[in-house]
Amino acid sequence: MTRPEMPAEDAGMYVAREKIHPREVKGRFQNLRNLAVIVLLGIFYGLPWVQWDGRQAVLFDLPVRQFHIFGLTFWPQDFLYLALLLIIAALTLFFFTALAGRLWCGYACPQTVWTEAFIWMERWTEGNRQKRIKLDKSPWNREKVVRRGSKHLLWVLFALFTGVTFVGYFTPITELVGRAVSLDLGPWETFWLLFYGFATWGNAGFLREQVCIYMCPYARFQSAMFDRNTLIISYDEKRGEPRGGRPRGVEPRKRGLGDCIDCNLCVQACPTGIDIREGLQYECIACAACIDACDSVMDKMNYPRGLIRYSTENAMEGKKVRTLRPRVLVYGFLLLALITGVLVSLTQRTPLAVEVLADRNVIYREVDWETIENVYTVRILNKDRVSHAYTLTVEGLPGIEVITRSEQIRVGPGSTASEVARVRVPRDAVEGVGNPFRLIMQSVDDPSIRTVNNARFNAPSE
Amino acid sequence: MTKKRLLRSVGGTLWPSFLTAAFASVVFFANIDPETLHMQTLPDWRISRMTGYAIGFFMFWGVGLASSIITFVLTDGGPREST
Missing domain, CATH: 2.60.40.10 (Immunoglobulins)
Structure with missing residues (x-):
């Protein structure tokens, strides 16, 4: 089979993705996200080491088909609980998305959390944004080899540790680590350790925002949960425009300017590389890094904070904002009923x-x-x-x-x-x-x- | 095939079929013990439970992948498509 030759300009139209180096920001939401990273990764890496009644507290023992979760043991006959748990998880996601937009994406999604951890390692070894961009362009000298090499060493070690932890949910982790150190793992353990480690390394180290933009099914349908009262990250166009640079201390209105000084920090801080000032875009994972970046600039300029802020479509248009609306109430009611049902049936469960x-x-x-x-x-x-x-x-x-x-x-x-x-x-x-x-x-x-x-x-x- | 198309073909076939296969394996093996299937089909072969799970998972992945590839071929880059 032959394929017609691609026109020359077609190949040229494809611009390779430029690596996004998000600028480090400090602020309320960044603190919140750091906390989320530490808590969530702490749970993931710590949980397999917790003992309960003389055995691993959380262990999914596939060879004998038993799931141990603290004091409870689940059997294939208890599949209903797993199904209910998944439904509860999905409803929780819908509930919080309807209320506050992509909270999950910005703070709790493993992709975001691991990417954040990998960026920390990148920062420790290669320096801040400017240094990383410079390093990308610099020739392969000694410094570049050392910095790049130590970054990849850290990444690989962390990814392997992640793989070990993942397999540790399925086979007792204390023995697993002993055998991993002496390179004495079974074929399945080796396969899943390397598989999960590789996935973490690739997704958090290289693919990053592309996972959210091209691979994530949730990102595609989450807008279905949105309405005009959902919290979104928005740029206050009325206040900000016309944007432009100005010397400090100049009253912007006298020059016919809005509050946006066009410093571009919100764009540099964005992990998905968009400009929030162009309005809500589906690439936006609502991480609020641009809010922190903008607030820090507003503080320096002595302008009020919140040129970029969490808001709703209705609020931006000066309309009334309703938090309790049918959509939220229905999701909330279903969620409450399901959780109560599961808890009651768990306490009534006969072993x-x-x-x-x-x-x-x-x-x-x-x-x-x-x-x-x-x-x-x-x-x-x-x-x-x-x-x-x-x-x-x-x-x-x-x-x-x-x-x-x-x-x-x-x-x-x-x-x-x-x-x-x-x-x-x-x-x-x-x-x-x-x-x-x-x-x-x-x-x-x-x-x-x-x-x-x-x-x-x-x-x-x- | 441009690099972009190659990337899209991989991301648009391997990945969704992997997701579906993972989900299907959980649902299927929560209800059916590979040991039972083993005894009823090929009792002379030596297939452990873990191997059974793996066979099931890769089978689901393969089927999903075949479907995704056909969808990709039929919808993407047809002969008349200009972009």
Whole structure:
């Protein structure tokens, strides 16, 4: 297959992305973001090391299909919780987006957080924005090799540490680190360690804002949650324009100027390289770096702060701002209902699951002239972290009784057991097939651990 | 193929299929134990649970990737498109 030759200017039209070196800013929102980076990365890197009841507090044990989260153990049967958790996470995102715009993108998204951490390392090794731009252009001399080399060394070490931590959520981390140091990892551990490390290194070190602009699905549909009362980062055009330079101490209005001195700091501070003065753009991740940059300039000029600020479309047009509106109330109500539901069901959750299967081969057996017997296989899953002894009782039919091999059935922590239950009912108490009754499994040591299963008893029809 | 088109083809196929495959694997393997599938299909082969997860994940990724590539080929850079 041949492809027609590309026209010459087409190749030339493509301008390679210039690396964005965001300018370091100081201010309220930068402090907030630094705090978010430290707290969130602290949780990510610290959590696998927390112990609980003598085992790793958070461990997703895939080979045995059990998830441990502090005191709770989740099984594949608890998939509903995972689904609910994901729905809650999505609703939380919608709720905060409707209220305050792209809070997630600016402060909490792993892409933002890790990029911030990687930029810190870049700053320690290569210096501030001007120095980095200069270094980019300078030839490969000794200084460039040393600075670039130490940056990449830091990045790679940090990315590997990130990979180890990630795998540490799936396999006990204390052993993992020991084996990683002695290069004795299994194939899956090696693969996922390198995979996650590589993804962190590539996304936070190189792709950065391109992930938000080209790769992130959320960035594309988040505007659907927006309305005219959503907080956005906006430049006060009425106050700022016409922009222009001026000597300090000159009253801008006398020169026919607005408050924007066109210093370009907001553009230099922007991690996605846009000019917020051109209005809201979908590249804007609402990190508020431009607000901090502009406020610092306004302070120096003795102008009031907030030429660039968190605002809403309605507020910018001088209309009334409504925080509590149907959209917010609906998201909030759904969120509250779901969280309450999950919490209630988690406290009510019994660490025991029982399945009852009727014997398919024999419908019923006549033990003697007086008694009919049905046989059931009972599968017991002890979801608790300690072993329990259970007793099986039956109710719901006159004179019903159950016989098991032993009085008590002992099941180890996180294990299953099968038991044959012979259920007997006096002949004159039942007739025909499908008489409902209940099997009750109860722990001997903790009567609150109890399940009830419905089953059907078959007898001859007279 | 220009560099931009190459980048777009990678970003527009590998990445969304990876996301979908990750999600599909979680949902699928939360409900189905690879051990059960193994016993019912190829009991003579030695496939551990972890290998089962990996086979499933890469299978989902492959299917998603095929779909993404076809979408990319059909929608991007058709013969008459000028830009």
